[in-house]
Each structure stands twice: as C-alpha cells, then as structure tokens.
Amino acid sequence: MQVTLTIPDTLYQRAQQLALIYQRDVAEVITAVLDEGLPAAEGDSVDWVEPDEAVDREMAAYIALHPTLQEQYLGQHVAILGGQLIDHDDDLEVLSRRIYARYPGQFVWMTAVQETPIDTFRK
Numbered sequence: 602m603q604v605t606l607t608i609p610d611t612l613y614q615r616a617q618q619l620a621l622i623y624q625r626d627v628a629e630v631i632t633a634v635l636d637e638g639l640p641a642a643e644g645d646s647v648d649w650v651e652p653d654e655a656v657d658r659e660m661a662a663y664i665a666l667h668p669t670l671q672e673q674y675l676g677q678h679v680a681i682l683g684g685q686l687i688d689h690d691d692d693l694e695v696l697s698r699r700i701y702a703r704y705p706g707q708f709v710w711m712t713a714v715q716e717t718p719i720d721t722f723r724k
C-alpha cells in the first residue's frame with residue numbers, strides 16, 4: 602500500500618540522516634521507525650535495525666566530544682569514527698559522500714551539532 606504523509610521538514614531531515622547512516626532509502630527508514638514504534642504484528646520485523654556496538658561506541662564518543670564540537674562546529678555536520686572527529690561540513694550530503702568514499706563498510710557517526718547532543722522526545 603502506498604500512503605502520502607505530510608511531515609515537518611525537521612522530521613524528514615532526521616529521517617534523511619538515518620538513511621545516510623544506515624545507507625538505506627528514506628522511505629525504508631521511515632517505515633522501519635514506524636514499525637519499531639507501533640505495536641508489531643506477529644512475525645513482522647526489521648532485521649537491519651539491531652543494537653550495534655559500533656553505533657553505541659560512536660554515539661558515546663559524540664556525546665563526550667559534544668562540548669568541544671559545540672564550541673567549534675555548532676550548526677555543522679560532523680563525522681565521528683574511533684571516538685575521534687574525522688571530518689565536518691555544512692552539508693550532510695557532501696560530508697556523507699566523502700565519508701563513504703574514505704571509509705567504505707565502516708560505521709561512522711554523522712550528525713548535526715546542536716545545542717544538546719541528543720534530542721529528547723517526550724510524550
């Protein structure tokens with residue numbers, strides 16, 4: 602079934618960022634996030650969204666580096682690998698292309714540096 606949704610630009614940009622990180626199509630990412638957030642039907646699963654040590658490690662490094670990154674790169678996109686800042690750019694797409702060319706097959710944490718390191722969602 603095909604459905605058309607209207608979502609805020611910021612939400613779509615976050616979905617694009619996840620798509621770049623997981624090297625998936627944006628529609629696939631949105632579907633996976635909805636599948637994870639909604640009560641699952643029996644037998645349904647999204648096998649590419651699994652806990653990953655590399656993701657956890659680089660996210661923790663980003664959070665630890667955030668105060669310094671915020672001072673120098675607020676509003677820019679950064680790439681973290683091996684617990685270190687490896688690149689940055691104003692444009693996430695440009696940064697992603699460079700990172701995937703230089704580090705094929707490796708997970709690299711890429712995100713926009715904002716006031717807080719990780720968005721907090723509340724009901």
